[in-house]
Amino acid sequence: METAQLKEERKTLPKDKSYYWNCWKLYSNKGRQYWKFELPNDLKGEIQNEQDWEKPQGRTFLKEISAAFSYDKSKNPNSSDLLLRRKAKAGEISHELINKAEQISDANKKVAFLAANKGFDFYRSLQMPDGNWAGDYGGPLFLLPGLVIVSYITQTPFSSPEKTLMIRYMLNHQNDDGGWGLHIEDRSTMFGTVLQYVALRLLGKAALDPAMKKARKWIQQHGGATEVPLWGKFYLSVLGVYEWEGNNTFYPEAWLLPESLPVHPGRYWNHARMVYMPMSYCYAVKFKAEPTAITKALKTELYTEKYSKIDWKSARDKICGEDLYKAPSKWLDFFNFFMNGYEKVHSKFLRKKTTDFLEKYIDAEDRHTNYINVGPVNQVLNSLCVWHFHGKDSEAFKKHVQRWKDYLWVAEDGMKMNGYNGSQLWDTTFAAQALLECKLDSVFPETTQKIYSYLDQTQIQKNEPDYEQFFRDNGFGCWPFSTQSHDWPITDCTSEAMKSVLLLEKSPALEKVAEKINPERYKPAIDFLLKLQNDDGGWATYENIRGPKWLEKLNPSGIFADIMVEYSYVECTSATIQALKKYNHFFPNYRVDEIKKAIGNGREFILKKQRNNGSWYGSWAVCFTYGAWFGIEGLLAAGAKSYQAGFPNHEIQKACEFLVGIQKPDGSWGESAQSCVDKSYHEHKEGQVVNTAWALLALMAADYPEKTVIDKGIRFLIDKQEKSGDWSQQGISGVFNGNCMITYTAYRNVFPLWALGRYAHMK
Numbered sequence: 001m002e003t004a005q006l007k008e009e010r011k012t013l014p015k016d017k018s019y020y021w022n023c024w025k026l027y028s029n030k031g032r033q034y035w036k037f038e039l040p041n042d043l044k045g046e047i048q049n050e051q052d053w054e055k056p057q058g059r060t061f062l063k064e065i066s067a068a069f070s071y072d073k074s075k076n077p078n079s080s081d082l083l084l085r086r087k088a089k090a091g092e093i094s095h096e097l098i099n100k101a102e103q104i105s106d107a108n109k110k111v112a113f114l115a116a117n118k119g120f121d122f123y124r125s126l127q128m129p130d131g132n133w134a135g136d137y138g139g140p141l142f143l144l145p146g147l148v149i150v151s152y153i154t155q156t157p158f159s160s161p162e163k164t165l166m167i168r169y170m171l172n173h174q175n176d177d178g179g180w181g182l183h184i185e186d187r188s189t190m191f192g193t194v195l196q197y198v199a200l201r202l203l204g205k206a207a208l209d210p211a212m213k214k215a216r217k218w219i220q221q222h223g224g225a226t227e228v229p230l231w232g233k234f235y236l237s238v239l240g241v242y243e244w245e246g247n248n249t250f251y252p253e254a255w256l257l258p259e260s261l262p263v264h265p266g267r268y269w270n271h272a273r274m275v276y277m278p279m280s281y282c283y284a285v286k287f288k289a290e291p292t293a294i295t296k297a298l299k300t301e302l303y304t305e306k307y308s309k310i311d312w313k314s315a316r317d318k319i320c321g322e323d324l325y326k327a328p329s330k331w332l333d334f335f336n337f338f339m340n341g342y343e344k345v346h347s348k349f350l351r352k353k354t355t356d357f358l359e360k361y362i363d364a365e366d367r368h369t370n371y372i373n374v375g376p377v378n379q380v381l382n383s384l385c386v387w388h389f390h391g392k393d394s395e396a397f398k399k400h401v402q403r404w405k406d407y408l409w410v411a412e413d414g415m416k417m418n419g420y421n422g423s424q425l426w427d428t429t430f431a432a433q434a435l436l437e438c439k440l441d442s443v444f445p446e447t448t449q450k451i452y453s454y455l456d457q458t459q460i461q462k463n464e465p466d467y468e469q470f471f472r473d474n475g476f477g478c479w480p481f482s483t484q485s486h487d488w489p490i491t492d493c494t495s496e497a498m499k500s501v502l503l504l505e506k507s508p509a510l511e512k513v514a515e516k517i518n519p520e521r522y523k524p525a526i527d528f529l530l531k532l533q534n535d536d537g538g539w540a541t542y543e544n545i546r547g548p549k550w551l552e553k554l555n556p557s558g559i560f561a562d563i564m565v566e567y568s569y570v571e572c573t574s575a576t577i578q579a580l581k582k583y584n585h586f587f588p589n590y591r592v593d594e595i596k597k598a599i600g601n602g603r604e605f606i607l608k609k610q611r612n613n614g615s616w617y618g619s620w621a622v623c624f625t626y627g628a629w630f631g632i633e634g635l636l637a638a639g640a641k642s643y644q645a646g647f648p649n650h651e652i653q654k655a656c657e658f659l660v661g662i663q664k665p666d667g668s669w670g671e672s673a674q675s676c677v678d679k680s681y682h683e684h685k686e687g688q689v690v691n692t693a694w695a696l697l698a699l700m701a702a703d704y705p706e707k708t709v710i711d712k713g714i715r716f717l718i719d720k721q722e723k724s725g726d727w728s729q730q731g732i733s734g735v736f737n738g739n740c741m742i743t744y745t746a747y748r749n750v751f752p753l754w755a756l757g758r759y760a761h762m763k
Helices: 004-012 017-021 050-054 056-068 095-102 107-124 143-153 160-172 190-202 210-221 230-239 252-256 270-285 293-301 330-345 348-368 376-390 395-407 424-437 445-458 491-504 519-531 549-554 570-586 592-609 624-637 651-661 674-678 689-701 707-720 747-760
Strands: 024-029 032-037 408-411 414-417 734-736 740-742
Touching: 017 056, 032 395, 032 408, 050 056, 056 160, 095 107, 107 424, 107 707, 107 747, 143 160, 143 190, 143 230, 143 376, 143 395, 143 414, 160 190, 160 414, 190 210, 190 230, 190 293, 230 270, 252 270, 252 348, 270 348, 270 376, 330 549, 348 376, 348 395, 376 395, 395 408, 424 445, 424 491, 424 747, 445 491, 491 519, 491 570, 519 570, 519 592, 570 592, 570 624, 592 624, 624 651, 624 689, 651 689, 689 707, 689 747, 707 747
Parallel strands: none
Antiparallel strands: 024 032, 408 414, 734 740
């Protein structure tokens, strides 16, 4: 029982948000980041185990902490990462740098120089002790419910504070109409709404709760859960609230086909392959969780007719119009017709052979990635499969559960699931290049050395012996997106990391670093990049293009585009060209002719992808401003002339004129995420510091002659900078698969700083 003295003390304790926010601590070790709840001192004597949260003081605290994370998404659905940043040090400018600024004759450049200094002094206070930057990488709303469903099925519950913040997060992002979208800025969809509804019920929300009643009304007004897209049907099936008969076949035996066939799953894009793998296993064994009171109730809550009366066969192809992005093709209908027929007569021998292979494959992917897996959906579904075939008490399942926290992130809007185990390497490479272009590496030598150390330790140093058996490439010597343990090599991450390291090694700040990266370590990265150039001259993400483009006709998702095979991207191609060029500059004796040829072919790819209006579609961020930055930088690295010396190479001029044509009157650029969805430019109602920085970096790299255009953009960035040196979080800036947006909180710092640094030192 709570003592009278403790009750009295509790009355005097601060009850503002910081009291509850301070219960969450972020830990980081070699890039691995996770949040941990730590009881406030006044509760330590009262809450000693999970059951104690049911005591009056425990229930009261959970209500209070939920209230402390209430969030008004109408102002901006994107959180500002305030838990991470609440203790950041406000940026300052030393007298030495003020004196140095006095030597700059151009008044605008002087102001930009000081703003960059202050901004980096702030941003370096966010650097993790192991050298990287952490940040919110959430946004997609279908990720957390998948984890909640698997946690529920495997009877591996989260702690009460974690569950409280998960509930709070989902409720914070409920739309006014009662539904949820694919991501935090999206309109309501069946996929988003059904999954949040189910997750909230599994976490303990009552069906009669007002928020749940609104959500249920939205679901039923839009046709019920039979209208949920494929991935939603799958999650409901394993939970036991949707019948496997209501799914088109996942055709598990495809894994047994000859690898030379174009339809073999080994030819899929690796994310599609890694999701299809556990899904096809669950379908093969027709996995279904044991019924509970909640799952029985869900069968009555999610549908517009009695569960026993649903025509599951007709439900297979249903998808809510609010969700549909990529309509299923006639080829998919044709494929499903025959494969659904096969499912009725499939060979038990082949099915067993398939599941045996998939168990080995899942174990291999877990081992290769230290149980992180390539992404959150893959991780969660592999957890479920491992629980099924190895058991709850197995070491493999326990290792999976330990990695769940690597994907969970706490911000002022609650606890969410990130789109990866973080973007640590990616964000750190941009911070490195921004720091160097600001010429602040010597001003902040410790920051510079820690960056170098993180890039050093994150390079992949091994291959598992059986990597080729499970359709993987040689990733030795490359860099991943997040941490070395993640172990998936990526072209642009390898390129940006190698470029950063090569530039850092010339910094005076590293003169006293005893052990630098052996130049021999770059060679396998160069080999990887050269090997991964596609026949079209461009570079994809993780692997070469392995399958024919017509495989996209078999894309069953309905909600994502271009997911079946790899594609060459302007961003990956540009980054790779820049890295090859930089490496060749410092090491002119390794594979020189091949590098020269690769750069030339990459240049032709970028030119082919340029639109008539001078723009490029950006596939991994919002969108045409991002594409223009990479397009221009890639062409320049490949030998194109600048704007003023460009004729007859007029592609740079066209790109610059596109950017200038979309500049806002206040000097900013602001692009809406709808640009990604529609593949045509959509202006954001407000200027965005991230879009503005990308446009400015592109124009300055191209040596655009009308300096007033650039001056106005720089003034916008300076005016938007806060007193601390930070910038506020604005619209969402990342994207994948055409229509799913994702957050990069680091972007609001590194790119404005980079643009300010380039401007301040521009000749």
